[in-house]
Amino acid sequence: MPYRQYVTRPSGMALGAGFGKAVNVRAALAFALVSGLALSTAQAAEPAADAAARKALQELVPQAKIDKVEQAPLPGYRQVIVGGQLVYVSDDGKYLLQGSLYDTQAKRDLTAARLAVASKEKVDAVSRDKRIVFAPSGKSKYAVTVFTDLDCGYCRKLHSQIAEYNKLGIEVDYLFFPRSGIGTPSYDKAVSVWCAKDRNAAFTAAKAGKDPAPLKCDNPVAEQFTLGTQVGVEGTPTILAPDGTKLGGYLPPDQLLTRLKTLGAPNFAGN
Amino acid sequence: MRLPLFAFGLLLATQVFAATPEETVAKAMATLAPNVKVDAVQESVIPGFYEAIAGGQFIYVSKDGRYVIDGSAYDVANKHDLTAGSRAKARKIALEKVGPEKRIVFAPQAPVASKHTVTVFTDVDCPFCRRFHEQIAQYNAKGITVDYLFYPLSIHPGADKKAEAVWCSKDRANAFTAAMSGADPGSATCPNPVPELTKLAQSLGINGTPTILAPDGTQIPPQIATSPDQLAAELDRLAAASAAKN
Numbered sequence: 001m002p003y004r005q006y007v008t009r010p011s012g013m014a015l016g017a018g019f020g021k022a023v024n025v026r027a028a029l030a031f032a033l034v035s036g037l038a039l040s041t042a043q044a045a046e047p048a049a050d051a052a053a054r055k056a057l058q059e060l061v062p063q064a065k066i067d068k069v070e071q072a073p074l075p076g077y078r079q080v081i082v083g084g085q086l087v088y089v090s091d092d093g094k095y096l097l098q099g100s101l102y103d104t105q106a107k108r109d110l111t112a113a114r115l116a117v118a119s120k121e122k123v124d125a126v127s128r129d130k131r132i133v134f135a136p137s138g139k140s141k142y143a144v145t146v147f148t149d150l151d152c153g154y155c156r157k158l159h160s161q162i163a164e165y166n167k168l169g170i171e172v173d174y175l176f177f178p179r180s181g182i183g184t185p186s187y188d189k190a191v192s193v194w195c196a197k198d199r200n201a202a203f204t205a206a207k208a209g210k211d212p213a214p215l216k217c218d219n220p221v222a223e224q225f226t227l228g229t230q231v232g233v234e235g236t237p238t239i240l241a242p243d244g245t246k247l248g249g250y251l252p253p254d255q256l257l258t259r260l261k262t263l264g265a266p267n268f269a270g271n
Numbered sequence: 272m273r274l275p276l277f278a279f280g281l282l283l284a285t286q287v288f289a290a291t292p293e294e295t296v297a298k299a300m301a302t303l304a305p306n307v308k309v310d311a312v313q314e315s316v317i318p319g320f321y322e323a324i325a326g327g328q329f330i331y332v333s334k335d336g337r338y339v340i341d342g343s344a345y346d347v348a349n350k351h352d353l354t355a356g357s358r359a360k361a362r363k364i365a366l367e368k369v370g371p372e373k374r375i376v377f378a379p380q381a382p383v384a385s386k387h388t389v390t391v392f393t394d395v396d397c398p399f400c401r402r403f404h405e406q407i408a409q410y411n412a413k414g415i416t417v418d419y420l421f422y423p424l425s426i427h428p429g430a431d432k433k434a435e436a437v438w439c440s441k442d443r444a445n446a447f448t449a450a451m452s453g454a455d456p457g458s459a460t461c462p463n464p465v466p467e468l469t470k471l472a473q474s475l476g477i478n479g480t481p482t483i484l485a486p487d488g489t490q491i492p493p494q495i496a497t498s499p500d501q502l503a504a505e506l507d508r509l510a511a512a513s514a515a516k517n
Contacts, residue, residue, distance in 0.1 A: 056347040059347055059350075060345060060347060060350065073338075074333065074338055075319070076318065076319055088340070089347075090317070090318055093347060094346070094347055094348065095316075095317050095318070095344060095345065095346060095347065095353075096344070096345040096347055097317070097331065097340050097342055097343070097344045097345075098342045098343050098344075098345070099340050099341045099342010099343060100340070100341045100342060101338060101339070101340050102303055102338065102339040102340070102341070103337065103338060104298075104299045104302045104303055104336065104337055104338065104339060105302075105337055107302060107303065
């Protein structure tokens with residue numbers, strides 16, 4: 001039994017077809033290693049270790065857009081947030097580690113925890129009027145953010161159970177992530193739903209397979225797609241917990257509730 | 272002279288309590304995942320870390336035992352995946368211990384000489400394994416010997432029984448080919464290496480089929496391996512690369 005199943009980590013999503021501009025760092029690393037790509041410019045006015053980390057990453061993955069470089073919890077290492085993923089670089093810039101970093105004392109997945117904080121910051125910046133919100137009629141116990149695509153099977157399945165999620169006290173805030181990318185038919189549908197008079201009704205109808213009447217207006221769909229790539233969305237649906245933890249793909253209502261209840265609690269043996 | 276003596280005492284104390292690499296890794300993993308067996312521990316080129324194999328996976332454990340990284344390490348300057356390199360080495364060593372009597376071998380026939388041997392972990396009920404075997408004559412024609420090791424996956428119920436039945440057939444190679452084209456191999460039983468090979472695959476972190484390994488232990492991506500031409504070219508390239516290293 002791999003020990004992986006004992007520790008809290010975002011459940012992996014299968015990569016669907018066509019992910020727009022999302023950069024998969026692992027794939028890119030593998031590519032860089034065989035193709036030997038050129039390095040680009042170094043940064044100035046930073047601690048030497050930060051600069052070394054940037055340089056290392058640019059050397060291995062020139063197309064990567066670095067979000068942040070900071071001291072890692074691990075002594076002697078910097079951590080780099082890039083494309084919604086986290087990598088560790090030795091302060092001398094010689095070694096790069098990618099994967100999950102666990103603290104055996106705190107029994108925590110530090111990588112997932114840091115990424116959750118980064119995702120939360122970004123997702124919380126999206127105001128409520130830019131989300132399509134399905135809230136319980138009573139009080140919400142939890143609000144999850146779900147990146148969704150109108151044409152994805154498990155997204156539709158999730159939405160077909162929206163009343164059940166709500167009944168359990170779970171509010172679902174949708175953000176659009178048309179997997180095929182900006183300007184594709186799925187994207188156009190999302191725009192049409194956004195521009196409909198009754199957005200929620202149009203959303204539900206589209207999820208049931210009814211194509212929305214084509215409409216255009218100012219909309220946040222492209223912005224949300226870009227946001228998704230920055231917080232590591234690799235497929236749809238992607239469910240984010242209130243603390244930014246990526247819960248993975250589709251979860252039935254009762255299972256989602258259980259995950260939300262146990263968040264933050266060390267999720268080790270037996271789970 | 273007090274200070275040096277005091278320092279010496281400290282040094283002694285740390286030595287007394289210093290854990291071996293094996294103990295450090297075992298303790299770290301015991302807190303994270305008590306059921307996982309640590310198979311091997313060695314020094315790593317990554318500063319401050321040991322490299323270990325636990326439950327078939329490569330991990331890195333900080334020398335103070337506090338941190339565990341489950342992932343891959345890269346040498347930036349050489350653009351080299353260090354973990355893949357270590358994994359290949361471990362697999363090569365393990366496979367060298369698996370004798371021909373535990374393999375089902377499809378070798379080129381004269382006048383074609385065998386240039387390369389690949390080891391393929393396979394499952395009778397895995398569609399991609401079947402597709403690979405459909406081309407066995409072409410691999411052989413390219414001078415590639417294919418050594419199959421049975422690795423029936425638990426997602427294919429009954430595949431372990433089929434593997435055993437194939438193994439216990441009089442003409443093993445023919446029974447294998449027949450089963451790979453969908454024929455029912457029956458239900459013969461006999462002493463067989465299937466459970467042992469399954470355990471081996473798991474201990475090497477192999478979790479899918481077909482898994483195709485080059486002679487140096489490198490795992491060859493399926494998109495290359497499913498083309499006899501590309502596989503031959505890749506094996507030539509790997510052989511040249513390891514010749515250059517030695």
